[in-house]
Amino acid sequence: MTAAALYTRIARRTFSRMMAIWTDYSRRAFEADSKQFACANERTLRRILRRHRNTEFGRAHGFSAALAAGSPAEAFRRRVPLSQYSDYEQALHRMAMGERNVLVSDPVIFFAPSSGTTGKSKLIPVTERSMRNTVRTLVLTRSVFGQLRPGGASAARGISLVRMSDNLSTTAAGIPTGDASAAGMRRAAAIIPYLYTTPLAAMQIEDKPSALFIHLLFGLPERDLNHVSATFAHNVVYLFRTLEQRWPELLDSIATGRLPDDLVLKPDERRNIERLLEPNPDLARALQPELEKGFENIARRLWPNFSFVAAATTGSFAAYMETLRGYVGSVPVCNLLYGATEACIGINVDLDTPEQYALLPRSCAFEFIPLENTDDAEPRTVGVEELEQGRQYEVVITSDAGFYRYRMDDVVRVAGFRNGSPRVEFQFRRGTILNVAAEKTTEKQVADVIRSLESRWLRGRGRVLDYTVAAETGVSPPHYRFFIELDTDSGLWDSAWNQEAAQFLDQELAAANVDFKLMRNARVIGQPVVNFLQLGCFGRLLAEMPNSNAAKIPRVVAKPEHVEFLVGQSIVGELILKSGSIGQ
Known part of the structure; x- marks a missing residue:
């Protein structure tokens, strides 16, 4: 063992002991x-x-x-x-x-x-005190997970998909503005190497696909990797999808110590990252058989100690769960923290009820x-x-x-x-209720009908990768417009799907919301419209959004430019269901 490796091992053990003391204190205070x-x-x-x-x-x-x-x-x-x-x-x-x-x-x-x-x-x-409140809560989540899942609070590292943006602006008074998660990561820069595999030099990459490639490049060699954390579940899905699509290039980079030419990196970023890479053809050969087997439960096959995924999975984010489960198997997937930029609200304390939070x-x-x-x-x-x-x-x-x-x-x-x-x-969030005629369809009801669409209508023909809904009130009668991205190859597309899906969603919404059913039967609300989107559409939309760590696809899309973008990404023109009443 080299002197540098020995120093790293000692430093990690020391950090682990200090973290254990801190987390134990936080846990006891919370319980009291x-x-x-x-x-x-x-x-x-x-x-x-x-x-x-x-x-x-x-x-x-x-x-x-x-x-x-x-x-x-x-x-x-x-x-x-x-x-x-x-x-x-x-x-x-x-x-x-x-x-x-x-x-x-x-x-x-x-x-x-x-x-x-x-x-x-x-x-x-954000003040020093409010920042300390957030840090205390994050330490507490680590403590709680360590209790519930052996190894969860150990010295084992994970992959964090939070980007430490360097594109900070300032107010007229010179006060910095930018992403809160990234600000917290910057303040904790000294301990980041003990928590996560991705080096600091790679955490500021702007191009999201390139950043995901780099996260995997440094995560794959970490045999003891025990988790992936992100703000939202879709980010974790995109990480594993990158692995599925680009694993040969990842193995080539591991073997040669060189990055692919197509990664969108600044010259200094490429130099700094390649400086950290050492050619390891033996590791590349060892990883190849598992990757060639496919990607079902790939997380536990690559990392035997993989213990959990920490990301928002409740409400509308439940749409990603089936896809994510395919990659990570039965390991716990939950959001350890429930909160917003304004304040931390609660923490998850029981893996058997992952959607519940203690205030x-x-x-x-x-x-x-x-x-x-x-x-x-x-x-x-x-x-x-x-x-x-x-x-x-x-x-x-x-x-x-x-x-x-x-x-x-x-x-x-x-x-x-x-x-x-x-x-x-x-x-649900009050602002994300669909309400074109006092029917008040909630975000949860929309999420439920989308899950039903996947399980009962698609029936294996594809998976829902993402979706959003627009309330179109400038027409008579007003109606919902669903934008849905599937993992189905557009070359296999059946043009009748739009009409069939619209009819299915119409029936499911009526079953989920009695007020929607009443308004539909009275023809106060029109039939839904369905736009199926090109593969990767929502990823491209996210890439255009500011504040990358907190950016998410809104479940009710209201911005005209977003609606226009999504309509332009449709595979085929929508087919509107013929007018009629919902079955009694």
């Missing part, structure tokens, strides 16, 4: 908080009010008076109205221009834009709007102690990022309680 969740969450509210009481917002809304009241939570609710992002835009603009003490008392170190795929992009302030009492202060009240002019909220199992609520948070009684638009279902801590299941 869970047993007295309501009290712990009220302490969080008190801390936020105390810290920001002398801000412009805190003075205007009487934070100090609320703290002095017998029940600070009740006083806070009386003094501060429910809010949404538009209520903060002017204040955030002033903060971006350099004004301090507007919404938060701490200096803003970063502005993180939201994905902006479903509407106007948001700009979320985090230290991350932010929670309130909830019962689903039946979400459209009220002044909806009432309930506290954690008033939640009822089985009911649905919209999440409302108060956070260190300067959002007070802020409506997340996320609707969750209370699945149960763990040590007194609510466990919730994400249901």
Whole structure:
């Protein structure tokens, strides 16, 4: 063993011990908080009010008076109205221009834009304290997974598909703006080599297909690789699809230590990455037999200790699960963290219920709007102690990022309680409801009918790779337009598929949503339209979107330029189902 290899082994073991101490402390603190969740969450509210009481917002809304009241939570609710992002835009603009003490008392170190795929992009302030909250939560997820899956929190490394973008911009005051995940990765640059196989030099590659190739190039030699993590499940699917399509070139690069000429890399990126490669023809020969066998359960065949995939899989992302399962087999696939740019909301604590999240009492202060009240002019909220199992609520948070009684638009279902801590299941986002005639078709209902389309209509003729829906209201009657990408070769396409699929989706939507059925029978809503898309269409659309780590295909597409792009990528012109009523 060389001196460098020995040093690396010692450094990894030391890091592993330090991480074990940190994660154990985080786990014990979380479990203690869970047993007295309501009290712990009220302490969080008190801390936020105390810290920001002398801000412009805190003075205007009487934070100090609320703290002095017998029940600070009740006083806070009386003094501060429910809010949404538009209520903060002017204040955030002033903060971006350099004004301090507007919404938060701490200096803003970063502005993180939201994905902006479903509407106007948001700009979320990040402070040192809010960043620490996020880091603490990420450490906690590692601890929890280590408990549930032996080896999950070990020193074994994984592949992270988060890109450390170097294309940062700044506000007029010089405050950096960019992707929040990438910012966190940059701040943790010193420990990245102990967590992930991809070198730092390769984590800034802009071209997504080239970046996936590089991730695999450094991941394949890591025999002990134990996970892949990404923001969304489709990124992991694209990684394994790259392996399936380009494995001969990957083996050639491993054998020769040279990169393919067609990778879209800057000259310095190519030089820096090739400098890290050492020709290893023996490894290439050892990997070849497994890759030649095919790609069913390829993850465990290449990496015997492969333990989990961490990525968003709930709601609309469930559409990727069947494809992903083909690559990774039965290993756990779940999103360890439920949250948004504004705040971390909950963590997954039980692999048997991968779509349930235990709320985090230290991350932010929670309130909830019962689903039946979400459209009220002044909806009432309930506290954690008033939640009822089985009911649905919209999440409302108060956070260190300067959002007070802020409506997340996320609707969750209370699945149960763990040590007194609510466990919730994400249901849908209020902004992604299809609602052309008061029928309110939810994101989950759309995801369910797409899964039904794949299992009951396609029946082995292909798999759904991705999809989105547009609500077309400028026509009479208004209708839904489905854009669906299959893995089927367009040369084998049957032109009748559009009409058959439209009819199938029409029937399934009526079965899933009684209001849709009523509106269809009354001819208030028209029949769906289906556009099947060219293979790779959604990947090309994602490549054009900013904020690559958070970019995702919106399940309800509203931007005209996105709709125009998708229509232009159709394989055949749509065939609209003849008018008629849905069966009674």
